[in-house]
């Protein structure tokens with residue numbers, strides 16, 4: 256079986272109602288990154304940071320996977336499928352996909368603010384000041400903030416190196432080191448990029464369009480073709 260690696264970003268979840276990073280009118284526009292998504296922000300104003308992620312969790316619980324997430328499952332009928340996502344939402348999981356690596360963590364998990372190995376599921380929406388890990392330290396969202404290391408990159412690179420087909424969906428490829436995964440696709444016979452604002456790239460088959468239209472179309476071609 257050939258290996259397909261799908262690398263997703265906020266664009267695949269946009270049509271589920273979750274704003275992308277740079278969307279206008281989204282949550283990210285109401286807050287500045289440096290106020291809510293850095294370790295310094297959490298030190299300065301933990302309540303604001305927790306509240307930002309509580310709002311995002313509320314939005315996530317009100318949303319559902321869309322046909323782009325769902326159609327990817329069909330690939331596993333014919334290929335070994337791995338999904339590497341920059342998204343912290345759980346829409347790939349909820350669509351039934353397996354083999355998902357979350358490069359930037361998970362919105363529905365908390366972790367100790369002093370011990371990365373103490374991770375807990377979040378039941379419901381809110382993580383509050385005073386919610387503590389078993390050692391008595393404040394819990395924070397289990398997400399990778401700007402300026403923090405991305406420990407899952409090592410696994411992501413080794414999965415990417417084995418790709419026969421590498422598919423990129425809904426990412427501006429602006430956030431590093433995640434975007435550098437494309438540098439490890441030497442074994443891939445095909446690299447395909449689906450994005451609303453995709454630009455031509457050397458060695459990449461570029462499909463400019465909506466994930467909910469273009470992903471099911473590509474999946475059909477790959478499974479039936």
Ligand code: NAD
Pocket residue numbers: 263264265266267268269270273274275276277278341342343344359424425426427428429430449450451452453464465466467
């Ligand atoms: P980004 O906002 O930088 O880029 C989103 C990309 O998706 C853009 O290139 C845009 O053209 C494209 N897009 C928007 N709607 C689309 C659609 N319907 N179909 C196809 N493409 C569409 O997001 P990024 O590259 O993922 O990086 C931003 C960072 O912010 C990442 O770390 C990501 O984890 C995080 N983030 C995550 C979520 C989430 O978990 N759902 C949401 C916002 C931001």
